[in-house]
Each structure stands twice: as structure tokens, then as C-alpha cells.
Amino acid sequence: MIINHPLLGPRDASEFVYLGDASLIDRPDWQHENSQQEFHNYLYLRDNPAGEHRELWFHEQGDRSWLVVTRNTLTHEISKVELARDVAKERGRDK
Amino acid sequence: MSDATLKARSPLDGYRQQFGTLEIVELNGLALVSVATPLDGEEELKKAMTTAHKAELPAVGSSTQSSVDDTRFLGLQPGQMFAMFAHDGDRAVEFVAKKLGETGYYTDQSDSWVILQLSGADVRTALERICAIDLQDSAFPVGAVTRTVMEHLGTIIMRTGHDTFVLLSARSSAKSFLHAVLTSVNNIQ
Known part of the structure; x- marks a missing residue:
């Protein structure tokens, strides 16, 4: 599998390690009144779609960047690759 | 106190070898x-x-x-x-x-690093066996540098001239790294 890195171009998947669902970016607020339930959901509940899936990959044997890869779990086709930093900023993170 | 003086050794003791037109040199200093x-x-x-x-x-x-x-x-x-x-x-x-x-x-x-320089007209052919990076002029011009893996060893590759590449890998596995590079080079001899 080839991942088209936004900064470096096409790279072999063996240079990367996989973390999981990209929703891990949305860490709940620990001060929220319902935070215990939210952290339970954050840690243990995952969708398991047969189709398009957004997931976190780490370019460990490369530029050490975190990526959000949109991959079809049925065909392994990758339709989008973004820097996780940019995705987090889009979602309101400040750094 | 002892007055012994210690002399630093390089990771590959100044390795240098010629393979046809291809030269491999350990860079020190x-x-x-x-x-x-x-x-x-x-x-x-x-x-x-x-x-x-x-x-x-x-x-x-x-x-x-x-x-x-x-x-x-x-x-x-x-x-x-x-x-x-x-x-x-x-x-x-x-x-x-x-x-x-x-x-x-x-x-x-x-x-922390061993530094090898490979140069010669065949250098891209010698490297294509172990390097998954596209080393053609259009994708990896002179001055380009990147981290990657060669034979499971983390490596930094830099193109310093049209037919010259510099490879950096961990000093602790310097001899294994040299072995991997030499195996790749010997494949084209």
C-alpha cells in the first residue's frame, strides 16, 4: 500500500505505523460534568465501517508526522491524506 | 589520575572501497x-x-x-x-x-550516526535494491533529503550531486548497514 504523504509524496506503508480511528483527535474535556461517560465512549466505542474510514497513521520511519488517512476498508483505496495537525486546527485546536 | 589518552574511532574505521565506477566512502570529521x-x-x-x-x-x-x-x-x-x-x-x-x-x-x-557516501554513474541502480524512495531527477533532485528505511534500518538519504548520495544510519548498527549496502551494490556487479 502506498500513502501519498502531503509533504513528501508517495511513500510505502511499511514506513508508517497505524494508530486507529481519527476521532481520537477529539479528546473530551476532563472538566465537563459528563466527562466520565465521554471518556468511556472516547476510549472504548469505535465504529467499524465497511467502507470509508478516517484513521491516524504515524510516519515513524520518515518525517515523524501524524496523518489523517481516508481509506476504504473494503478496497484499501486511499482517497485523502491530510496532516493531523491541520485537521486538529480545523476542529478548533490552537496548536 | 591516569594520563592515558583516548583516540576516537570512526564507526567503520574509515571504510573506502571501489566497485567498478562506484565508490563507497565513510565520511568522517x-x-x-x-x-x-x-x-x-x-x-x-x-x-x-x-x-x-x-x-x-x-x-x-x-x-x-x-x-x-x-x-x-x-x-x-x-x-x-x-x-x-x-x-x-x-x-x-x-x-x-x-x-x-x-x-x-x-x-x-x-x-550517533555513520555516514556513507556513494558516488558513480551506477549509483541509482546500486541503491534501487534497498531504497524505496524514487531517486530520479524529477522526484529527488540534487539537495533533496529524506528519512526512510533501508533493510529495516532507519536511514537518512541526501543527494549531494548528480551521481552522489550520502546515507546516514545509526552508528550502533553501522556494520549491518554497510553489509546491506554492499549486498545491494554487489547485486549489480
Whole structure:
């Protein structure tokens, strides 16, 4: 599998390690009144779609960047690759 | 106190060998210093680089070279580069700090790496067996640099000339790395 890195171009998947669902970016607020339930959901509940899936990959044997890869779990086709930093900023993170 | 003096050895004892037109040389006498950019400090670092080295901050995947002192800057990842320059001894960080002041966070990496230079007309063919990176002119021009894996060993590859590549890998596995490179080279002899 080839991942088209936004900064470096096409790279072999063996240079990367996989973390999981990209929703891990949305860490709940620990001060929220319902935070215990939210952290339970954050840690243990995952969708398991047969189709398009957004997931976190780490370019460990490369530029050490975190990526959000949109991959079809049925065909392994990758339709989008973004820097996780940019995705987090889009979602309101400040750094 | 003992008055014994210790002499540093290079990772491959100054390896040098010729394979037809291809030459492999271990490069010594080079310092490597990691320069990490402080949060929101990119502009300051850029200014310091221009003033002290007359060099640009390298983009990820490329390198720049100072016109003042020949220091090379290797853009390896967002917010981090390596400075590479001729230096013997253990004062490499001081050399960088003298030039760039407090605009970056510095770590001396000099003795952690083995550096091999491969040159010759066949160099791309020799490397294509172990390097998954596209080394053609259009994808990897002179000055390009990147981290990758060769034979499961983390490697930095830089193109320093049309037919010259510099490979850096961990000093602790220097001999295994050389073996991997030689196996690849011998495949085309």
C-alpha cells in the first residue's frame, strides 16, 4: 500500500505505523460534568465501517508526522491524506 | 589520575572501497546538530539563519547550504532540521549556538550516526535494491533529503550531486548497514 504523504509524496506503508480511528483527535474535556461517560465512549466505542474510514497513521520511519488517512476498508483505496495537525486546527485546536 | 589518552574511532574505521565506477566512502570529521524550532519561533529562526549563515530554512524534504561556511541544513520533519558541518571534537552545539543564538533547541547528534557516501554513474541502480524512495531527477533532485528505511534500518538519504548520495544510519548498527549496502551494490556487479 502506498500513502501519498502531503509533504513528501508517495511513500510505502511499511514506513508508517497505524494508530486507529481519527476521532481520537477529539479528546473530551476532563472538566465537563459528563466527562466520565465521554471518556468511556472516547476510549472504548469505535465504529467499524465497511467502507470509508478516517484513521491516524504515524510516519515513524520518515518525517515523524501524524496523518489523517481516508481509506476504504473494503478496497484499501486511499482517497485523502491530510496532516493531523491541520485537521486538529480545523476542529478548533490552537496548536 | 591516569594520563592515558583516548583516540576516537570512526564507526567503520574509515571504510573506502571501489566497485567498478562506484565508490563507497565513510565520511568522517562531520558534526551533526539537531535544531528544533520552538513553538511559534519559525520567523526568528529564519531571520537568524539569514543573518548568520545566509541560508534559507529548508522545507521538509530538501536541504540548503550556507554560502558563508558551507554548513548544510537538512529539512527532515516539520519543526526540525539537522545542521551538518566540518568539525572535529565535541563542541558542535557551541558552534551552532554561536551562530543562531537562542532561536532553536540544539542536540548534538554527531557520534550517533555513520555516514556513507556513494558516488558513480551506477549509483541509482546500486541503491534501487534497498531504497524505496524514487531517486530520479524529477522526484529527488540534487539537495533533496529524506528519512526512510533501508533493510529495516532507519536511514537518512541526501543527494549531494548528480551521481552522489550520502546515507546516514545509526552508528550502533553501522556494520549491518554497510553489509546491506554492499549486498545491494554487489547485486549489480
